[in-house]
Amino acid sequence: xxxxxxxxxxxxxxxxxxxxxxxxxxxxxxxxxxxxxxxxxxxxxxxxxxxxxxxxxxxxxxxxxxxxxxxxxxxxxxxxxxxxxxxxxxxxxxxxxxxxxxxxxxxxxxxxxxxxxxxxxxxxxxxxxxxxxxxxxxxxxxxxxxxxxxxxxxxxxxxxxxxxxxxxxxxxxxxxxxxxxxxxxxxxxxxxxxxxxxxxxxxxxxxxxxxxxxxxxxxxxxxxxxxxxxxxxxxxxxxxxxxxxxxxxxxxxxxxxxxxxxxxxxxxxxxxxxxxxxxxxxxxxxxxxxxxxxxxxxxxxxxxxxxxx
Numbered sequence: 001x002x003x004x005x006x007x008x009x010x011x012x013x014x015x016x017x018x019x020x021x022x023x024x025x026x027x028x029x030x031x032x033x034x035x036x037x038x039x040x041x042x043x044x045x046x047x048x049x050x051x052x053x054x055x056x057x058x059x060x061x062x063x064x065x066x067x068x069x070x071x072x073x074x075x076x077x078x079x080x081x082x083x084x085x086x087x088x089x090x091x092x093x094x095x096x097x098x099x100x101x102x103x104x105x106x107x108x109x110x111x112x113x114x115x116x117x118x119x120x121x122x123x124x125x126x127x128x129x130x131x132x133x134x135x136x137x138x139x140x141x142x143x144x145x146x147x148x149x150x151x152x153x154x155x156x157x158x159x160x161x162x163x164x165x166x167x168x169x170x171x172x173x174x175x176x177x178x179x180x181x182x183x184x185x186x187x188x189x190x191x192x193x194x195x196x197x198x199x200x201x202x203x204x205x206x207x208x209x210x211x212x213x214x215x216x217x218x219x220x221x222x223x224x225x226x227x228x229x230x231x232x233x234x235x236x237x238x239x240x241x242x243x244x245x246x247x248x249x250x251x252x253x254x255x256x257x258x259x260x261x262x263x264x265x266x267x268x269x270x271x272x273x274x275x276x277x278x279x280x281x282x283x284x285x286x287x288x289x290x291x292x293x294x295x296x297x298x299x300x301x302x303x304x305x306x307x308x309x
Contacts, residue, residue: 018090020050021083027051027063028072028080104295105134111148112157115238115258116282117141120303121157128299135295143208143237148287155296156285157303159255169283172304175255177277179215180268184248189271195225198272202250203229207236215253217275225275253277 026036027047037044055062062076072080108128112121117139125137140146140153148156159175179198181189188201195217205212213229233249235241238258245252246262251271262268284300286292292300 018087020054021087023047023050024054024062025080025083025087027070028076031069031071033070103134104132104293104298106293106295107136107138108155108295108299109138109140109153110155110157110299111140111142111146111153113159113238114141114143115242115255116157116159118239119257124299124303128302131302132295132298135298137299143206148285154286154293155299158283158285160280168287169285170300171281172284172300173282174279175257175282176279177253178256178259178263179251179253179271179275179277180245180259180263181251181271182246182248183266183269185251186269189269192272195227195272195275198227198251199230201230202233203231204241204244204250204252205229205231205234206238206241206252207234208238215277217272217277219275255280 023036023040023046026039027033030036030039033044033048033051037047040047051063060075061073062079064071064073110121118141121139121141125139129135129137145158146153146156157172158169181201185201192198192201195215203213212234213231214226215229216224216226218224229251231250233244235244238254241252242254242259242262244250246267259268263270284303286296
């Protein structure tokens with residue numbers, strides 16, 4: 001936490017209590033007042049005096065001092081854990097403050113679902129790189145949820161319902177789920193009066209979804225029906241499912257942004273429009289315990305404000 005010490009010392013004047021935490025953490029981690037002083041670039045006497053003041057103020061022994069080593073007491077160890085969290089937050093705050101006035105720059109590495117990436121993220125990337133010429137974007141589109149940490153993504157767009165723990169998210173939008181079919185199936189569609197009738201028709205399942213065959217329909221938020229579709233075709237990409245539906249192979253459920261143009265042009269038709277499916281959220285997701293650089297915040301703000309459209 002040397003950075004926290006340097007930033008606190010140079011940025012906000014008298015932060016004595018924060019500096020004492022830095023001294024204490026350094027002593028615990030190095031096991032020596034001398035080594036802690038060397039790490040911090042100050043004298044051993046200053047470190048010793050400030051840690052002693054902590055113990056005096058709280059009337060608690062935080063360290064066991066021997067001629068060979070200094071180690072934390074039980075209370076000291078618990079205090080050390082809390083100090084680490086405080087100093088990490090402080091360092092992040094200083095980083096974000098300094099970064100907040102900086103112009104976005106560098107390479108932004110992100111991932112998004114393929115259909116949302118093509119329809120929404122690509123136009124956003126074009127607008128983003130035009131607005132911030134010092135930025136580059138490395139985007140990976142996949143209908144599978146890619147691990148952010150192992151792939152070193154700074155940003156992920158998640159469509160649907162967040163289930164992964166250890167990440168921080170910001171909601172940037174929402175979408176409707178729509179059951180659609182090709183107009184070539186209109187004669188069959190006209191015979192439908194209830195979601196349960198859907199089991200008589202072929203359905204194209206998107207195997208990238210958790211439950212691609214089970215759908216919960218509601219009528220005016222009063223009547224609800226769970227339907228298990230029948231299918232002979234499983235495809236693992238939204239664009240592949242769309243192509244099969246356009247060819248008249250069966251019905252399928254899509255997020256509204258993926259088929260808006262098809263509905264408008266008449267290439268697809270909304271089936272049982274009086275019945276609705278659950279709406280979902282669109283989230284910008286970040287690795288936990290990492291501050292958000294200007295390049296990340298600028299891109300997310302652009303998505304939220306729809307400035308690329």
